[in-house]
Amino acid sequence: MEELQKAIQEKGFVLSEGVLKVDRFLNHQIDTNLMMNIGKEFVSRFQDCKITKVLTIESSGIAPSFMAANQLDVPLIFARKKKSLTMTHDIYTSSVHSYTKQETNQITVSKNFLSPDDCVLIIDDFLAHGNAVLGLIDIVKQAGAAVAGIGIVIEKSFQDGRAKIENAGYRVESLARIQSLRDSKVTFLNEWNVKEVQQ
Numbered sequence: 001m002e003e004l005q006k007a008i009q010e011k012g013f014v015l016s017e018g019v020l021k022v023d024r025f026l027n028h029q030i031d032t033n034l035m036m037n038i039g040k041e042f043v044s045r046f047q048d049c050k051i052t053k054v055l056t057i058e059s060s061g062i063a064p065s066f067m068a069a070n071q072l073d074v075p076l077i078f079a080r081k082k083k084s085l086t087m088t089h090d091i092y093t094s095s096v097h098s099y100t101k102q103e104t105n106q107i108t109v110s111k112n113f114l115s116p117d118d119c120v121l122i123i124d125d126f127l128a129h130g131n132a133v134l135g136l137i138d139i140v141k142q143a144g145a146a147v148a149g150i151g152i153v154i155e156k157s158f159q160d161g162r163a164k165i166e167n168a169g170y171r172v173e174s175l176a177r178i179q180s181l182r183d184s185k186v187t188f189l190n191e192w193n194v195k196e197v198q199q
């Protein structure tokens, strides 16, 4: 998605060979116009599916997912990383380990919001090692619902998340695919040009 690549190019910041900072438009300050277009792009990529719910994980997955769910006119559910005070029972849970943050969260979704009739589009902001998405898939399966596919805003293609999810049999649509963050540069996959991000 060209507009997203431009935002990454112009507003992103390469923190290290493994980490891209995008807090100017995606995961701290949010560019709502860009999020709206991201939502539309997800809808067009999954228009062949009869999606009934969008599922993400707090917190940075919520903004792009909200826009997609709004365009699809279906509810958005976000998995919680910390159990809510009011979620005492009847929950689906899955354990998600983050390599980037070196922490494990027990993610939870209320059983009230997913049922076997649902066809769920899973959306997240980053795809790195795939653990968050695999945890969300696990929750959809526990509910007996179907996974329509996985929508990712920024995929770090040099990490193994996509392979894990595809090997598990799911479709992944990423709006920006990053091949490398070496030398403080963002190189997009399948792009003829190398986009430089100012240090």
Ligand code: G4P
Binding pocket: 018, 019, 020, 021, 022, 027, 057, 058, 059, 060, 061, 097, 098, 099, 100, 101, 125, 126, 127, 128, 129, 130, 131, 132, 133, 156, 161
């Ligand atoms: P995985 O789910 O694909 O296995 O990824 P990983 O454990 O490595 O990532 C866990 C968290 O780190 C996620 O945020 C993810 O969005 C974030 N993350 C991973 N790589 C990058 C990166 O290059 N840049 C930025 N900015 N974030 C990255 P989270 O814990 O869910 O946090 P949040 O959603 O509450 O912000």
